[in-house]
Amino acid sequence: MQSPWLQQALLSESAHNITPLDRDLKVDVVIVGGGYTGLWTAIELKNRDPSMDVAIIEKDICGAGASAANAGFALPMWLQLPLLEKISNTSKAIHIGRASIAAIDDIREISLSNDIDTQISHSNTIWGATCEKQSGHWDKMLSLMEAFQVHSYQVLDKHKIQQMTGSDSLIAGVIDTASIMIHPGNLVRGLRRVALNKGVRIFEKTPMTKLGRTTPPTVETTKGKITARKVVLAMYGWSLSIPELRRSAMVMFTDAAMTVPIPDKLRDIGFYDAPGFTDSRTFIESIRPTSDGRVMVTKSGGWLPFGDRLDACPEYTCRSENELRRVLESYHPSLKDVEIEGTWCGPIDRTMDGLPTFGRLPTCPHIVFGYGYSGAGIVPSRVGSHILASLVQDLKDEWTSCPLVRPLKKDFPNEPFRWIGGHIVKSAIERKDRLDHEGLAVGPITKFWLQFTPKSYKPS
Numbered sequence: 001m002q003s004p005w006l007q008q009a010l011l012s013e014s015a016h017n018i019t020p021l022d023r024d025l026k027v028d029v030v031i032v033g034g035g036y037t038g039l040w041t042a043i044e045l046k047n048r049d050p051s052m053d054v055a056i057i058e059k060d061i062c063g064a065g066a067s068a069a070n071a072g073f074a075l076p077m078w079l080q081l082p083l084l085e086k087i088s089n090t091s092k093a094i095h096i097g098r099a100s101i102a103a104i105d106d107i108r109e110i111s112l113s114n115d116i117d118t119q120i121s122h123s124n125t126i127w128g129a130t131c132e133k134q135s136g137h138w139d140k141m142l143s144l145m146e147a148f149q150v151h152s153y154q155v156l157d158k159h160k161i162q163q164m165t166g167s168d169s170l171i172a173g174v175i176d177t178a179s180i181m182i183h184p185g186n187l188v189r190g191l192r193r194v195a196l197n198k199g200v201r202i203f204e205k206t207p208m209t210k211l212g213r214t215t216p217p218t219v220e221t222t223k224g225k226i227t228a229r230k231v232v233l234a235m236y237g238w239s240l241s242i243p244e245l246r247r248s249a250m251v252m253f254t255d256a257a258m259t260v261p262i263p264d265k266l267r268d269i270g271f272y273d274a275p276g277f278t279d280s281r282t283f284i285e286s287i288r289p290t291s292d293g294r295v296m297v298t299k300s301g302g303w304l305p306f307g308d309r310l311d312a313c314p315e316y317t318c319r320s321e322n323e324l325r326r327v328l329e330s331y332h333p334s335l336k337d338v339e340i341e342g343t344w345c346g347p348i349d350r351t352m353d354g355l356p357t358f359g360r361l362p363t364c365p366h367i368v369f370g371y372g373y374s375g376a377g378i379v380p381s382r383v384g385s386h387i388l389a390s391l392v393q394d395l396k397d398e399w400t401s402c403p404l405v406r407p408l409k410k411d412f413p414n415e416p417f418r419w420i421g422g423h424i425v426k427s428a429i430e431r432k433d434r435l436d437h438e439g440l441a442v443g444p445i446t447k448f449w450l451q452f453t454p455k456s457y458k459p460s
Helices: 004-011 036-048 078-087 090-113 139-147 158-165 184-197 236-241 263-269 321-331 378-392 417-438 444-450
Strands: 025-032 054-057 125-129 153-157 172-176 201-203 208-212 218-221 225-233 250-259 276-278 285-289 295-299 340-350 357-361 364-371
Touching: 004 184, 004 340, 025 036, 036 054, 036 184, 036 378, 054 225, 078 090, 078 139, 090 184, 090 378, 125 158, 139 153, 153 158, 158 172, 184 201, 225 378, 236 250, 236 340, 236 364, 250 321, 250 417, 285 321, 295 321, 321 340, 357 378, 364 378, 417 444
Parallel strands: 025 054, 025 225, 054 201, 125 276, 225 364
Antiparallel strands: 125 172, 153 172, 208 218, 218 225, 250 295, 250 340, 276 285, 285 295, 357 364
């Protein structure tokens, strides 16, 4: 199921040559996964050492996974600072925050220097609330940000948000003035082009069938084996197919829809070139305009796959088009009858604490990995590419010693308990979101199950 983002990006390409792997190969580094993480890491490695022989294998085409299914919110990682500080120290936490700002600058620079139509917006992103019970929980976080001398967040009241977005559904919120919105499909396809120009070999339609935890490690595919000095696993939600990584994260899909272009209507309601916004439900809703006058809407809490069977989930959204249309209507009632161009869903991989995890595979130190972006991977994937490149090069630097490089945990149970418990927790989350808007408290049973909710289910 391709998102309109990816469809638009592919249409804009003059030619798209797919090259599957059809032979055995020996390289310095092979990267499994052709999304943001894999492509940024390949580019970073070639920037550091142009002579390095780097290959990428991708089971579909670059961007066909979570990267081009993204909503396009590029958010700094400042709000993760308190947790980063807790598991490391202040200077290392601030390093990640600054790296996330640099990552946004990198998106601008690589887009400009390589003629990538990333469609970077001049507007930012608002984190808001649609009911009193979900409002104001950012106050403590913003006080902490002030202590870190981070001043990019501004509190907004209902009237100001309505002025900025044309919607009166949000009663309060915070705008992140360092954030940007982008076209995720154009970015991931542009990164592919940059990687190819740097000499990275990309083999699409080439799924990994076996990972050899040997010295040197190997990656087997249907028509060839790659032997490499290092292997990078950049598989996002599909990381659950690796037994060593499976219990440190879980995956749930997010549903999305995009309208046809309606620029005149958006100007009439005050949403053209306006900030995008997310609400404060646990299963977040978001809405944003695009540069060509469309509207995209998302709703998390969709399909919950059994184990690592992401590809076994239906190739359609968990929620119907009408349900997604009602989400759109709740923020802009005048858009209730607008034509929907496409719906899709994408996997979100979440760790229990909401932070991504990087490191070496415990069973083979020559295999490195990064995953667990909690649905906001545009910026962390660029930050993570520095980490993964330093791990590949066996460096001891600010990247390999950062708090995101950490031991794997076993926070989630094995199947079938993960799937059964996950659906119970999912129902509890949906019940709480509904009761919050009714001004009611959850009962003791729901409260019990809510304690198993990963922190990444809540806006960071």
